Amino acid sequence: MGSPxxxxxxxxxxxxxxxxxxxxxxxxxxxxxxxxxDLGILTTKGVWPLPGDPRNASDHGExxxxxxxxxxxxxxxxxxxxIGYHNAxxxxxxxxxxxxxxxxxxxxxxxxxxxxxxxxxxxxxxxxGPNRLSGWRRHAYxxxxxxRNRGRSLGHLSDSPYFWGDLCQQRIRYVRNxxxxxxxxxxxxxxxxxxxxxxxxxxYWYSSSEGAKIDxxxxxxxxxxxxxxxxxxxxxxxxxxxxxxxxDTGGIHARxxxxxxxxxxxxxxxxxxGVLLDYLREQQPRPPITDRERAELERRWLWHKVRYGTS
Numbered sequence: 001m002g003s004p005x006x007x008x009x010x011x012x013x014x015x016x017x018x019x020x021x022x023x024x025x026x027x028x029x030x031x032x033x034x035x036x037x038d039l040g041i042l043t044t045k046g047v048w049p050l051p052g053d054p055r056n057a058s059d060h061g062e063x064x065x066x067x068x069x070x071x072x073x074x075x076x077x078x079x080x081x082x083i084g085y086h087n088a089x090x091x092x093x094x095x096x097x098x099x100x101x102x103x104x105x106x107x108x109x110x111x112x113x114x115x116x117x118x119x120x121x122x123x124x125x126x127x128x129g130p131n132r133l134s135g136w137r138r139h140a141y142x143x144x145x146x147x148r149n150r151g152r153s154l155g156h157l158s159d160s161p162y163f164w165g166d167l168c169q170q171r172i173r174y175v176r177n178x179x180x181x182x183x184x185x186x187x188x189x190x191x192x193x194x195x196x197x198x199x200x201x202x203x204y205w206y207s208s209s210e211g212a213k214i215d216x217x218x219x220x221x222x223x224x225x226x227x228x229x230x231x232x233x234x235x236x237x238x239x240x241x242x243x244x245x246x247x248d249t250g251g252i253h254a255r256x257x258x259x260x261x262x263x264x265x266x267x268x269x270x271x272x273x274g275v276l277l278d279y280l281r282e283q284q285p286r287p288p289i290t291d292r293e294r295a296e297l298e299r300r301w302l303w304h305k306v307r308y309g310t311s
Contacts, residue, residue, distance in 0.1 A: 007233070008279065011269035014235035017043035018117055018176060018208060018273050020086055021061040024243030026069050029062065031252055032242045033076055039264035044115055044273040046086035047073060049101040049108065056091040059119075061243055063089060070108055077109060082272030085113035085172065092123040098155075098164040102171055114274035115206075116168075117176040117239075118153075124162040126155035127199045132177060134198065137298045144306065156201050165201030174277050176239070177205045178301040183225040184234030185209045186280075189297060193277045194289040204286070206277055207297070210304065211238040214245030214253055221259050230266055235280075237273055 007014055029045075036043060051065025064070040077083050087093065088101030106112050118125045125131075129149035130138045142150055154160040155168070168175070180188035185207050193204035211217035217240060229236055240246075246253050264270070271279075289297075 007269045009269065010267075012267045013230045013233055014269040014271070014276055015041070015229070015238075015263060016236070016271060016273050016276055017041075017211075017238045017240050018046060018084060018115065019043060019240045019242050020046045020117055020119070021048055021063075022059045022090075022119070022241045022243055024061045024241065026062045026066065026072070028243055028247040029069070030072065031247050033081065035252055035257060035260065037076070037079055037081075039260055041260065041264055041270040042080045042082075042272055043270075044082040044084045045073070045076070046084040046117055047105075048086055048089045048119075049104040050089045050093075050097065052089040052091055059090040061090060064104065064108060074108065080272075082114065082274050083109050084273065085116035087116075087119040087122050087124065090119065092121070092162070094124070094161050095164050095167075098124055098162075099167060102167060112171040114172070115174045115176070115272075115277070116172050121152065123152055123160075124155040124164060125153040126165060126168055126175065126201060128153035128155070131156070131199075133298050133302070134294065137295075137302055140302060141305070144302075156199070169201045169203060172203070174204050174206050174274060175202045176208055178297055178304075179208045179210045179212075179239045180300065180304060181210050181220070181307070183209055183220055183229050183236055184232050185237045186235045187232065188300065191286070191289055191293060193281060194286060194293075196294060197288045198294070204277070204281070206237060206273070208237045208239035211240045212244065213241060214256065217246075218255055218259065221263065223259070223262065226259070226263055226266065230268070235276060237276065 048063040051063045062069050088098045118128045129152050130141045131153045133141050154162040156165040182188040189207035193206045211220045246256055
């Protein structure tokens, strides 16, 4: 359970990261990805293709509106890192802006995004907020969040000015959904990547392991959990914001550096999210997720939401 028959090149397990750009400065990006590159751990860096409007920005993280930053992103892409999509920019964008952002992404990086994650508080979120859930679980989510996110996820509604579901279906292969406290993401979601017929504008969904901030990342990637991931022959896709505590004026967080070095010495397959998901799809047929499987994923995530409060 939780692993394919074999990993490429006789590797024992797989590990990668989807890094949202929230609160991440250019300086932090260069330091963290310099470490990952030196260790041979290739991951996915989410980006905002367009600069944000300072009057509306929900976050101060760097965007591709900075030419030097965009040039650096192309450099790490050439090194083997994957560039992913995290909505058009750091605040709500209407359909025409999302289309502009996707075109800009392709112009900058030579292709459409393979992977993406929704940015919080954006009205163009696709099947996000309560729309990630079905039945009583959607109601429970609204109660849990005091209804704050009701009506915010409109990217899949064709009568909304924020609709871009058709563009997502045409241009993006994988979208992140549920996070889990489990280090072995495949154990938590063995069907990953999966298609959900109730959410047709997303081609395939993938899950992640909780590591949004430095404390949860260090908890998830402890020595004992690294060893268990290896022993199970599993795969971890870590949900991360490298802008939240991984680097400051004193440098890279020492414990983060220590754990990543330890991980890199193991016989792992360290590839970007899109490469890992493509491989999983190649190993066996991926029929659409069933109602029972969907309900189980939703129940587990709702409990995770209660504990961690993140996505």
